[in-house]
Amino acid sequence: MKLNIAVLPGDGIGPEITQQSVKVLKAVADRFDHDFYFEEALVGAVAIDFSGSPLPDSTLELCKRSDAVLFGAIGDPKYDNDPSAKVRPEQGLLKLRKELGLFANIRPVKAYDQLVERSPLKVENVIGADMVIFRELTGGIYFGEKSTSEDGKSASDLCTYNVEEIERIAHLAFKAAQIRSKKLTLVDKANVLETSRLWRKTVTELAKQYPDVILDFLFVDNAAMQMVLDPKQFDVILTENMFGDILSDEASVIGGSIGLLESASIGARNALFEPIHGSYPQATGLGIANPIASILSSAMLLEHFDLKEEAAVIRKAVEMSINLNVCTKDINKDNHYSTSKVGDFLESIISETEHPVINNENLNLGQMTII
Numbered sequence: 445m446k447l448n449i450a451v452l453p454g455d456g457i458g459p460e461i462t463q464q465s466v467k468v469l470k471a472v473a474d475r476f477d478h479d480f481y482f483e484e485a486l487v488g489a490v491a492i493d494f495s496g497s498p499l500p501d502s503t504l505e506l507c508k509r510s511d512a513v514l515f516g517a518i519g520d521p522k523y524d525n526d527p528s529a530k531v532r533p534e535q536g537l538l539k540l541r542k543e544l545g546l547f548a549n550i551r552p553v554k555a556y557d558q559l560v561e562r563s564p565l566k567v568e569n570v571i572g573a574d575m576v577i578f579r580e581l582t583g584g585i586y587f588g589e590k591s592t593s594e595d596g597k598s599a600s601d602l603c604t605y606n607v608e609e610i611e612r613i614a615h616l617a618f619k620a621a622q623i624r625s626k627k628l629t630l631v632d633k634a635n636v637l638e639t640s641r642l643w644r645k646t647v648t649e650l651a652k653q654y655p656d657v658i659l660d661f662l663f664v665d666n667a668a669m670q671m672v673l674d675p676k677q678f679d680v681i682l683t684e685n686m687f688g689d690i691l692s693d694e695a696s697v698i699g700g701s702i703g704l705l706e707s708a709s710i711g712a713r714n715a716l717f718e719p720i721h722g723s724y725p726q727a728t729g730l731g732i733a734n735p736i737a738s739i740l741s742s743a744m745l746l747e748h749f750d751l752k753e754e755a756a757v758i759r760k761a762v763e764m765s766i767n768l769n770v771c772t773k774d775i776n777k778d779n780h781y782s783t784s785k786v787g788d789f790l791e792s793i794i795s796e797t798e799h800p801v802i803n804n805e806n807l808n809l810g811q812m813t814i815i
């Protein structure tokens with residue numbers, strides 16, 4: 445298969461993790477005889493430095509004409525610490541999502557058996573947890589009208605949704621539930637917010653088309669608590685933009701690190717694949733960032749094009765690196781590997797060449813077999 449992939453490394457750890465994904469995708473292309481073409485472009489703070497815009501027109505054009513976008517991360521402390529900055533790196537990502545119509549952000553969360561001991565949550569609560577969060581991505585308070593009064597003493601962000609915006613992502617979430625454990629939980633704040641009441645009404649109506657799926661509801665404050673008390677109760681979570689942002693970072697403690705959480709942002713024509721984490725500026729250039737979230741996002745990219753076997757090879761290689769403890773320090777505190785060493789390891793497993801790090805005497809090879 446021929447795929448043109450736009451690569452937007454962005455800021456902070458974005459370039460180092462994205463580089464590992466490209467390595468892995470190239471190994472997949474070689475192994476399965478595909479033609480993957482990569483073209484890089486600027487986004488975020490680096491794009492502001494270069495052109496004054498967090499999403500230059502040339503970057504947007506590249507994304508529009510590519511088959512898929514591989515996104516790293518954006519964000520820089522110089523903007524985080526300056527609330528009055530009018531041009532901000534995050535605007536690049538938000539504009540990209542809007543312009544490409546990426547309304548559904550799919551964030552799978554699971555507890556790897558080998559890592560449950562590392563989760564701050566109780567092992568018995570976490571083991572077997574496996575859910576997917578469907579986060580609405582182009583509406584809600586993120587995109588409503590914004591204003592600040594002239595005297596700077598009040599500000600407003602409007603939250604709006606319409607039925608069509610709710611229905612299109614709800615269909616995807618119901619379909620996902622049908623091929624999973626057939627349970628869909630709508631997370632909202634319908635006891636307070638008009639928009640949430642519209643979500644409840646619309647989703648309840650739609651549920652009639654999916655009689656095999658059990659629909660239930662949770663208020664977001666309770667959902668935040670249930671997420672850590674009993675994450676195994678969740679199968680598919682459907683929620684609006686901001687609740688999904690917050691709940692998915694919270695859910696990452698189940699897996700042991702946010703550096704493991706992949707995501708796909710899907711629209712009618714375009715698709716973008718991004719880790720859920722940010723630019724982790726403190727780690728820039730130190731080689732400690734976990735590249736797995738980005739690499740698994742690349743697996744989602746392949747699944748999007750129905751390259752299931754290819755994606756499975758990536759997922760199996762990742763399982764293997766976790767089993768063998770070839771991991772960065774967020775999940776391997778004592779004997780960690782650098783970002784690029786983890787990438788090299790996965791690349792070598794996929795391309796079935798010699799493993800550059802596997803001879804390390806501290807590795808416990810156990811019963812592992814190389815695919």
Ligand SMILES: NC(=O)c1ccc[n+]([C@@H]2O[C@H](COP(=O)([O-])OP(=O)(O)OC[C@H]3O[C@@H](n4cnc5c(N)ncnc54)[C@H](O)[C@@H]3O)[C@@H](O)[C@H]2O)c1
Pocket residue numbers: 457461516517518519520521524534537701702703718719720721722723724725732733734735737774
């Ligand atoms: N999609 C995105 O590009 C995105 C997402 C979230 C935040 N941001 C931006 O990133 C910047 C930093 O934000 P933040 O500190 O709140 O969130 P962050 O996700 O960058 O980092 C939060 C914490 O998560 C951990 N972490 C994140 N990525 C990791 C990785 N790959 N490996 C290991 N540990 C990892 C680290 O402990 C880090 O301190 C801000 O400018 C923010 O706006 C961007």
Ligand SMILES: CC(C)[C@H](C(=O)O)[C@@H](O)C(=O)O
Pocket residue numbers: 519534537538689720722
């Ligand atoms: C950087 C920010 C705009 C973004 C969001 O809030 O959507 C991030 O937190 C994410 O989860 O992708």
Ligand SMILES: [Mg+2]
Pocket residue numbers: 689690693720
């Ligand atoms: Mg977020």
